[in-house]
Amino acid sequence: MTKNEEILEVFNKRYACKKFSTEKRVSDEDLKTILESARLSPSSFGMEPWKFLLLRNEEMRNDFRQFAWGALNSLNGATEIVIILARKDVTGDSEYFRDNWKNLKKVSDEAFEAVKDKFTKFQKEHLKLLENERTLFDWASKQTYIALGNMMTVAAYLGIDSCAIEGFNKEQLEKYLSDMGLLDLNVYGVSVMVSFGYRNEEQPKKIRRELKDVLEIIE
Incomplete structure (x- = not known):
């Protein structure tokens, strides 16, 4: 087989x-x-x-x-x-997001700010995820x-x-x-x-x- x-x-x-x-x-x-x-x-x-x-x-x-x-x-x-x-x-502003990237993935401050901006734009503008808790x-x-x-x-x-x-x-x-x-x-x-x-x-x-x-x- x-x-x-x-x-x-x-x-x-x-x-x-x-x-x-x-x-x-x-x-x-x-x-x-x-x-x-x-x-x-x-x-x-x-x-x-x-x-x-x-x-x-x-x-x-x-x-x-x-x-x-x-x-x-x-x-x-x-x-x-x-x-x-x-x-x-x-969300990009959540403690969980920061912990995931700073403590777990250990990215630099510059890389963290870049991914945070990208993630926030993705959530806010592309998928409209920040409208309420349900989304x-x-x-x-x-x-x-x-x-x-x-x-x-x-x-x-x-x-x-x-x-x-x-x-x-x-x-x-x-x-x-x-x-x-x-x-x-x-x-x-x-x-x-x-x-x-x-x-x-x-x-x-x-x-x-x-x-x-x-x-x-x-x-």
């Missing part, structure tokens, strides 16, 4: 798993690889505007049934559930979906099933996490969740539109 065929086989075997086995568990080594693929994912301006909460507390997992209807199948068997948070505060959160959420896709693909490559979860009451979930001391509502919001485990069902037939129907070549 060629590398091209191997890659496409992985994508054909990946689907949104609805029934997970309670007998087979994801190993710590495989989970670390999946989480590392999220950490190493690309993001706009390399800002990494995310945080990942690995939900293992059984009492909390049970509480999630109240406001995360889309996670019920996963809660009934998936080994792991990851809550992906997106930052609300990433900033939506931008950050788009970045988290890159990490989400990478995690699910890596999981599929390792023979692990997954399910992206958007079916939850955002306000109730955020309040719950905030009350538990796990979420600073001034900094983060819940973007999406994803579960990992092993299927306990037959994979449904994968149906997609033909490439010719979704691809237009501009020459």
Whole structure:
């Protein structure tokens, strides 16, 4: 099998798993690889505007049934559930932006001012991101979906099933996490969740539109 065929086989075997086995568990080594693929994912301006909460507390997992209807199948068997948070505060003037470039990337003062000006112009003039908190959160959420896709693909490559979860009451979930001391509502919001485990069902037939129907070549 060629590398091209191997890659496409992985994508054909990946689907949104609805029934997970309670007998087979994801190993710590495989989970670390999946989480590392999220950490190493690309993001706009390399800002990494995310945080990942690995939900293992059984009492909390049970509480999630109240406001995360889309996670019920996963809660009934998936080994792991990851809550992906997106930052609300990433602007050129934010302390997070300065920390990312000055302390983490260790750029010079001149380089920092240049990237700050470029980033601010990008946010303010090109994408109109500085209009309100919601636009900033939506931008950050788009970045988290890159990490989400990478995690699910890596999981599929390792023979692990997954399910992206958007079916939850955002306000109730955020309040719950905030009350538990796990979420600073001034900094983060819940973007999406994803579960990992092993299927306990037959994979449904994968149906997609033909490439010719979704691809237009501009020459």
